[in-house]
Amino acid sequence: MIEIVNVTKRYKQLTAVDHVNLSIRQGEIFGIIGYSGAGKSTLLRCLNLLEKPTQGIIVIDGKELTALSDQEVRKERQKIGMIFQHFHLISSKTVYDNIAFSLKAAGKTKAEIKKRVPELLEMVGLSDRSAHYPAQLSGGQKQRVGIARALANEPKVLLCDEATSALDPTTTKSILQLLKKINKTLGITIVLITHEMEVVQNVCHRVAVMENGQVVELADVYDMFANPQTALSKQFVQTVHSLELPERLLLGRKGAIVQITFKGDSAEEAVISETLRQFHISVNILHGQISYIQERPLGTLIIEMIGSQSDVRQAIRYITKRTNQLEVLADVA
Numbered sequence: 001m002i003e004i005v006n007v008t009k010r011y012k013q014l015t016a017v018d019h020v021n022l023s024i025r026q027g028e029i030f031g032i033i034g035y036s037g038a039g040k041s042t043l044l045r046c047l048n049l050l051e052k053p054t055q056g057i058i059v060i061d062g063k064e065l066t067a068l069s070d071q072e073v074r075k076e077r078q079k080i081g082m083i084f085q086h087f088h089l090i091s092s093k094t095v096y097d098n099i100a101f102s103l104k105a106a107g108k109t110k111a112e113i114k115k116r117v118p119e120l121l122e123m124v125g126l127s128d129r130s131a132h133y134p135a136q137l138s139g140g141q142k143q144r145v146g147i148a149r150a151l152a153n154e155p156k157v158l159l160c161d162e163a164t165s166a167l168d169p170t171t172t173k174s175i176l177q178l179l180k181k182i183n184k185t186l187g188i189t190i191v192l193i194t195h196e197m198e199v200v201q202n203v204c205h206r207v208a209v210m211e212n213g214q215v216v217e218l219a220d221v222y223d224m225f226a227n228p229q230t231a232l233s234k235q236f237v238q239t240v241h242s243l244e245l246p247e248r249l250l251l252g253r254k255g256a257i258v259q260i261t262f263k264g265d266s267a268e269e270a271v272i273s274e275t276l277r278q279f280h281i282s283v284n285i286l287h288g289q290i291s292y293i294q295e296r297p298l299g300t301l302i303i304e305m306i307g308s309q310s311d312v313r314q315a316i317r318y319i320t321k322r323t324n325q326l327e328v329l330a331d332v333a
């Protein structure tokens, strides 16, 4: 659906986006995560040519945007909706007129606008706020207007530039739910940038991690959580799944301390009790959690295994075979 081929954006000496290649699939919610200054916004704005890449090609829905004239780009941009962190609503216009504005700009007739605006308001749950002005709305409601406006011309792609960063956690959840609904019911491909791994966990199917203008990792969100490959991804995963053990928990330990990751079905199997049945060891549970990412379970358990060296080794081999993911954090035996 979206092809980003070797895209670079330079501002004088600074390279904000550096040779990025990504292929975003029709109908997916694709996240781009990175710290401030990583180049996420610039890359997102390159997708609808709000920023012109210094080099590289952008193809959306089969059309090479980077090969079009400015006038043609303006027309194509109407098929790409965009929402922003600070909403960018027109303060002197009502909710109705803010949405109608995009339809007018796309040359829709008065009758078409009159039919379409209420449909959009209903979709975002704001039918009773039509005559309000932006100043009379909460942040979440303003973003709902932003979403309605972005969807006005039935885009195939929706770009979200830190769309929930200015919102509290509960409102963030409700806006993310709305984005999920839009993706599911309208089949719109969504690209969102964020610095919050929780947003990625909640809505994205795949995620690219950016650093210094480059994509340093690309993965299914579940795999990123289960097995992050780079130090940066590990940091992001740990912001949601914190597994730092307090030092005092490690004091006076006698056995091997291991971290086990249970993926998919193995998260629901009785691996530990079967281990205890087969080997002469005892186990202390130090930390455990199970999360659901795209409705698939992902479990993490940190345990201390106490027994003879040979029994502990065999038990470790057994668990590794069953789960495929066991890391020895400390062996104080």
Ligand SMILES: Nc1ncnc2c1ncn2[C@@H]1O[C@H](COP(=O)(O)OP(=O)(O)OP(=O)(O)O)[C@@H](O)[C@H]1O
Pocket (backbone or CB within 6 Å): 011, 014, 015, 016, 034, 035, 036, 037, 038, 039, 040, 041, 042, 043, 195
């Ligand atoms: N119009 C511009 N002119 C000059 N430099 C720019 C411009 N826009 C962005 N930059 C620089 O490009 C780099 C990447 O910025 P960008 O906003 O894309 O990062 P980001 O990952 O979105 O970060 P943030 O979340 O803070 O916006 C930064 O060093 C930034 O200062």
